[in-house]
Amino acid sequence: MPAIRNQIRELRALREMTQQELADRVGVTRQTIIAIEQDKYSPSLETAFKVAIVLGVPLEQCFEYDSRGKR
Amino acid sequence: MLTSLSYREKTLYASLAAELVVYGPYFFLHQQNSVNKVAGMIITIIVLQIVLQSIIAALTRNRVTDERDRLIELRGYRAGYLALASLMVIGLGMLWFHATVGHLRLESPRVGLHFLSVFFGMLVLADITKTATQIVVYRKAL
Numbered sequence: 001m002p003a004i005r006n007q008i009r010e011l012r013a014l015r016e017m018t019q020q021e022l023a024d025r026v027g028v029t030r031q032t033i034i035a036i037e038q039d040k041y042s043p044s045l046e047t048a049f050k051v052a053i054v055l056g057v058p059l060e061q062c063f064e065y066d067s068r069g070k071r
Numbered sequence: 072m073l074t075s076l077s078y079r080e081k082t083l084y085a086s087l088a089a090e091l092v093v094y095g096p097y098f099f100l101h102q103q104n105s106v107n108k109v110a111g112m113i114i115t116i117i118v119l120q121i122v123l124q125s126i127i128a129a130l131t132r133n134r135v136t137d138e139r140d141r142l143i144e145l146r147g148y149r150a151g152y153l154a155l156a157s158l159m160v161i162g163l164g165m166l167w168f169h170a171t172v173g174h175l176r177l178e179s180p181r182v183g184l185h186f187l188s189v190f191f192g193m194l195v196l197a198d199i200t201k202t203a204t205q206i207v208v209y210r211k212a213l
Contacts, residue, residue: 028137029077031209035139040211044138 004042006063008033011055026050078127078134079143080209085123087202089116094195106184109191143208151201158193 012022019037023030028047035041036051043051052062076084093116097108128134169175176182 023135027135029079029133029135029140031077031080032137032139041139047138 003067004063004065005039006036008051008055008062009037011057011062015055017055022051022054025054077140077209078131079136079140080206081127081131082124083202083206083209085127086120087199087206089119089123090195090199090202093119094199098192098195106187109187143205146208147201147205150204151197154200155193155197158196162189162193 008022012019019033020030023033026033026047027050028043032041032043032047036043048063049059052059055062093112097112166175
């Protein structure tokens with residue numbers, strides 16, 4: 001299980017936002033959003049904050065740290 | 072499939088294809104190598120890269136690169152450096168071995184060309200390792 005998990009897919013679906021739209025607003029590639037959603041890539045703190053701001057939720061609602069997970 | 076690739080991935084596939092097309096025949100078709108051929112290949116690869124990268128840049132509207140691209144690039148450079156360092160150690164070991172057993176004749180007119188081929192080959196393999204590693208890491212969706 002990854003150390004950092006996220007709710008981006010669900011939050012994005014609630015806002016009917018595509019991966020490309022989120023990527024454009026955050027300033028990353030669509031492939032990076034895909035990798036983050038699949039928990040295969042842990043974004044930098046800056047990108048994590050940007051994602052949370054674009055989705056309009058606090059950071060901890062978007063990302064969750066599990067100390068038992070692998071990094 | 073091409074549309075699902077990011078701009079950086081497309082450029083990497085183009086680089087790898089150019090490297091294999093240009094360097095492949097040199098190393099795998101046992102032909103007579105020469106300094107002119109090496110120089111010709113270097114010019115060819117530069118021209119081919121410029122053409123391919125220009126085409127990709129023209130056809131790709133979204134040319135964003137981000138932190139993940141930079142991380143993958145670093146991983147590629149690390150793999151390339153490890154490949155180059157390993158090949159150098161193996162090459163120097165073989166040089167020492169041949170010098171010890173007396174196979175190496177430095178007075179031979181072809182020895183310089185042989186060294187050129189070997190060290191050029193090491194650089195090419197390291198570069199292909201770098202590019203291939205980046206493609207693999209992209210495919211694993213790091």
